[in-house]
Amino acid sequence: MAKKRFIAGAVCPQCSEQDTLRWWQENEIERVECVVCDYTDRRVPKSVDESEQLSPPTKEQVIGIFKPE
Template identity: 60%
Template sequence: MKTKKRFIAGANCPNCKQSDSLRVWEENQIEVVECVECDYVEQKTPQAVEARSHSSSSPNSEQLIGIFKPE
């Protein structure tokens, strides 16, 4: 089965700073974020994603609003 990779609208790559170049997908219960412009790849387990989104309380920290999952 082919994995659906979704682009993250409005996101900037932390490595090359290119806008709208990050895509996300899940592989073996690990969330993978990859930039299509450079070699940046980030992998997170679902527990790390949950802890990060709830532990950020400073006003300058990035927060995940939601992930679009087309049916």
């Protein structure tokens, strides 16, 4: 199981609560979810996102990358 990390200061786009989003990586896919509502999002690596094997309806909205220092 991947370690899930909260994104400090982030606001959920669905419920507008702050500090409720957590991020983790699963099988080379970045995932974000809100612990208050049922909001989820994911991002595939750029090489997969640009692949011709994926048709446009299967691509999802991408989120930003969180890189702790």
